[in-house]
Amino acid sequence: xxxxxxxxxxxxxxxxxxxxxxxxxxxxxxxxxxxxxxxxxxxxxxxxxxxxxxxxxxxxxxxxxxxxxxxxxxxxxxxxxxxxxxxxxxxxxxxxxx
Amino acid sequence: xxxxxxxxxxxxxxxxxxxxxxxxxxxxxxxxxxxxxxxxxxxxxxxxxxxxxxxxxxxxxxxxxxxxxxxxxxxxxxxxxxxxxxxxxxxxxxxxxxxxxxxxxxxxxxxxxxxxxxxxxxxxxxxxxxxxxxxxxxxxxxxxxxxxxxxxxxxxxxxxxxxxxxxxxxxxxxxxxxxxxxxxx
Numbered sequence: 422x423x424x425x426x427x428x429x430x431x432x433x434x435x436x437x438x439x440x441x442x443x444x445x446x447x448x449x450x451x452x453x454x455x456x457x458x459x460x461x462x463x464x465x466x467x468x469x470x471x472x473x474x475x476x477x478x479x480x481x482x483x484x485x486x487x488x489x490x491x492x493x494x495x496x497x498x499x500x501x502x503x504x505x506x507x508x509x510x511x512x513x514x515x516x517x518x519x
Numbered sequence: 520x521x522x523x524x525x526x527x528x529x530x531x532x533x534x535x536x537x538x539x540x541x542x543x544x545x546x547x548x549x550x551x552x553x554x555x556x557x558x559x560x561x562x563x564x565x566x567x568x569x570x571x572x573x574x575x576x577x578x579x580x581x582x583x584x585x586x587x588x589x590x591x592x593x594x595x596x597x598x599x600x601x602x603x604x605x606x607x608x609x610x611x612x613x614x615x616x617x618x619x620x621x622x623x624x625x626x627x628x629x630x631x632x633x634x635x636x637x638x639x640x641x642x643x644x645x646x647x648x649x650x651x652x653x654x655x656x657x658x659x660x661x662x663x664x665x666x667x668x669x670x671x672x673x674x675x676x677x678x679x680x681x682x683x684x685x686x687x688x689x690x691x692x693x694x695x696x697x698x699x700x701x702x703x704x
Contacts, residue, residue: 432623441540474653490692497699
C-alpha cells in the first residue's frame with residue numbers, strides 16, 4: 422500500500438518548493454519552485470485516487486492545464502519586467518514600494 | 520519489488536528537488552527540476568496513473584520546462600552571481616519551511632495510521648488501488664475501457680463543464696501572454 426509513502430513524498434516536495442520560494446531571489450527560479458509545489462499537490466491527488474476514484478486524476482489533469490496557462494502568462498510577465506529594468510532579481514523589483 | 524522501485528524514484532525526486540533549490544545557475548536548477556519531474560512521472564506510473572504519468576512527462580518535463588529554458592536563454596542569464604538570500608532570509612526560510620513541514624508531517628502522521636486501520640483487514644502488501652471502493656472503481660474502469668478510456672469517459676461526461684472552462688482559460692492565457700510580451704504596451 423503506497424498511499425502513505427506517496428503522501429509523505431508529496432509533503433516533502435511541497436516543503437522543498439516553499440523553501441525554494443523563500444530562499445531564492447531570481448524570479449525564474451522562484452517560478453520553478455512554484456511548479457514544484459504544483460507537482461507535489463498533483464502527486465497527492467494521484468495517490469488519493471486510490472481512495473476516491475477517477476475524479477482525483479481529472480483534478481490532477483486540470484491542475485496541469487492551469488499550470489501551463491500560468492507558465493505562459495508568468496513568463497510573459499517576467500519578460501516584461503526584464504525589459505523594464507534589465508533585471509529579474511526580486512530585490513530590484515520595487516514598483517509598488519511607494 | 521514495487522515498493523523498492525517507488526522508494527528509489529522518491530529519493531531521486533527529493534534529491535533533485537533539493538538540488539533545484541540550491542543550484543546557483545538557473546539552467547542547472549531547471550535541469551534538476553526536469554529530473555525531479557521525470558521521477559514524479561515514474562511514481563505516477565507506479566501509482567497506477569499511467570496516463571497522468573505520460574502527460575506529466577509530455578507537458579511538464581517537455582513543454583513547460585522548454586518554455587522556461589527559452590526564457591532563460593532569451594534573458595541571457597546562464598551565468599549569474601548567487602541569488603540566494605542573506606542570513607536573515609535563510610533564517611526566515613528555515614523557520615517558515617520548518618513550520619510547513621511540521622504541519623504537513625502532523626497531517627501525514629494523523630492520516631496514515633487511519634488509512635492503515637481501514638485496510639488492516641487484508642494483511643501484507645496490498646496492490647495499489649485494491650483496498651478502497653474508489654480505487655476498485657478506477658481499476659474496473661481501466662479494465663473495461665483501457666488506461667485512456669477510463670479517464671476520458673468521465674472527462675467528457677461529468678467533468679464536461681470544467682473541461683470547457685479550461686479551454687476558455689487557455690484562450691485567455693494565450694491572449695494575455697501575447698499582449699504582455701508585445702513590445703511596449
